[in-house]
Amino acid sequence: MEEQLFEDLTDRHKEDKKAVDLSELFYDLVFVYAISQISHTILYTENGDIPLLNFIxxxxxxxxxYTVWSYQxxxxxxxxxxxxxxxxxxxxNMFIAIFLAISLKGEMNAVFDPINICVAILFFSTSLQFFLALKDKILPHDRFAAKLFGINMLISAALALTAIFVSGPLMYxxxxxxxxxxxxxxxxxRKRIQLSGVNVPHLSERYSLLIIIMFGEAIIGLTKIFDIKHLHFSYPILFMTIISLFGAYWLKSNRLIQQENYSSGLTMTIAHFLMIIGLGMLNASLVLNAKEPVEDSFKIQLMHAAFAFFYAGMILTLQYSHEKFTSDRTLRIIIPVILIISFIIAYIxxxxxxxxTITGAVTTTLIFFIYLYIYKKKHPDIQKED
Incomplete structure (x- = not known):
């Protein structure tokens, strides 16, 4: 069949599941490098903690x-x-993103203009894609979404470009x-965007791949701690922390998500940003706890803040879960309670x-088994449908 520059996309909502193409996975490669560079910004300490500027x-x-990746x-x-x-x-966009990732290595003042130029180009390129989608045959609600996202990206590109031509605090x-x-x-x-819903299984799979990249960074963090010449009992405990977090995410993504669902996707976007922030902070917490002279109270605050971000994202995604599971409020109550108790015990x-090390592993393992219990025992009817 001859390829058409513009297509009839009026029946896209009839797709049960949109497959992730290999080109999308290829696009993700540059973000693997970028995430590794970003993670390093919170691995430097001063006077027993991480400077606020590094967190910002x-x-x-x-x-x-994340914004560039999410819009694409x-x-x-x-x-x-x-x-x-x-x-x-x-x-x-992948080509420009490489230069953006490289820019992360320098001091912010020195690389500010290159970062803004790359961001402006990426935003403008993405804006153009949405405007070109208007040439396709699409439904009115999809047309509204394409215009909204296109205009939004164009405004953002203009603001990023303006930052290059001003000085002082205004550029920031x-x-x-x-x-x-x-x-x-x-x-x-949001309500109008929901009428032009995303294919949730496709979006969930894409975000899951990004989360796996972050778990990969956490595993790399463990390699900086583990020493084959000096084996230590804490190594399997640290590994269990990562595995428990991944296990809970796996249950949520592969067993509890509703497979036939269209929505705005905005909540899923926010939720996975929180999880990515949390996993990056967790990686820093584990490495700093093992390698750097960091204040005990700061280490506790950092790790539990990481847990709070990660599990807040997990809880936000409950709205995309199986219809028999979305009304279950157990996790919305019990996870915050567990984290508060864990923080108090760790601080004391x-x-x-x-x-x-121990409180982190116990906390994440306990929450994983709660997810497992809900899946296997409290909602066995979901399990039978898999």
Whole structure:
């Protein structure tokens, strides 16, 4: 069949599941490198803790890459096909993202302009993709979403570009405004966006792959701790912390998610950003706990903040779960209670050896078994349908 530059996409909502294409996985490769670079920003300590500026840089640069990745993924989910123009934009954005990732190595003041140029190009490129989608034959609600996302990205690109031509605090104001505009402007239109819903199984799979990349960073963090010449009993305990977090996420993503569902996707986007932030902080917490002279109270705050971000994201995704599971409020109550109790115990015993290692593993393992219990015992009817 001859490839068409513009296609009839009016029946896209009839797809039960949209397959993840190999080109999307290829696009993810640059983000593997970027995430590894971003994670390093919170591995440096001063006076027993991490400087606030490093936290801000970690948060903002994670948000930059996550926003770029999410908009490209959202476009592909709604309008993307295996056709020349879509592949071209995907590879072009990947090329620019490489330079953006490289820019993370330098001091913020020295690389600020290159970062803004890359962000502006990526936002403009993504905006153009949404505007070109208007040439396809699409439903009115999809047309509204394409216009909204296209205009949003264009405004964000203009703000990022403006940041290059101003100086002093204003350049940071415009940069932050560009990122926040891209991230937050669609929120007031959530109900209308939902009418142009994303294919949830496809989006869930894409975000799951990004989370797996973050778990990979956590595993790499463990390799900086483990020493084959000096084996220690804490090694399997640290490994259990990572495995328990992954196990809970696996149960949520592969067993409890509703497979035939269209929605705005905004909550899923926010939820996975929180999880990515949490996993990055967890990686820093584990490495700093083993390698750096960090204040005991700060280590406890960092690890439990990481847990709070990760599990908050997990709880937010409950709305995409199986219809028999979304009404279950157990996790919304019991997980915060467990985290609070864990924090109190860890803080009281903070001067004891391996307090953080043990409390972290016990907390994550307990929450994993709660997920497992709900899946296997409390809702056996879901299990029978798998």
């Amino acid at each position: 840089k970690y948060f903002m640069m994670t948000l930059v890459f 993924t959202t476009y592909t989910n709604r309008f993307g096909l295996i056709r020349a123009k879509d592949i071209f934009f995907l590879l072009f 104001v415009f940069f932050i405004a560009a990122i926040l505009t891209a991230s937050l402007l669609p929120m007031p239109f 015993t903070r001067h004891m050896a391996y307090t953080l």
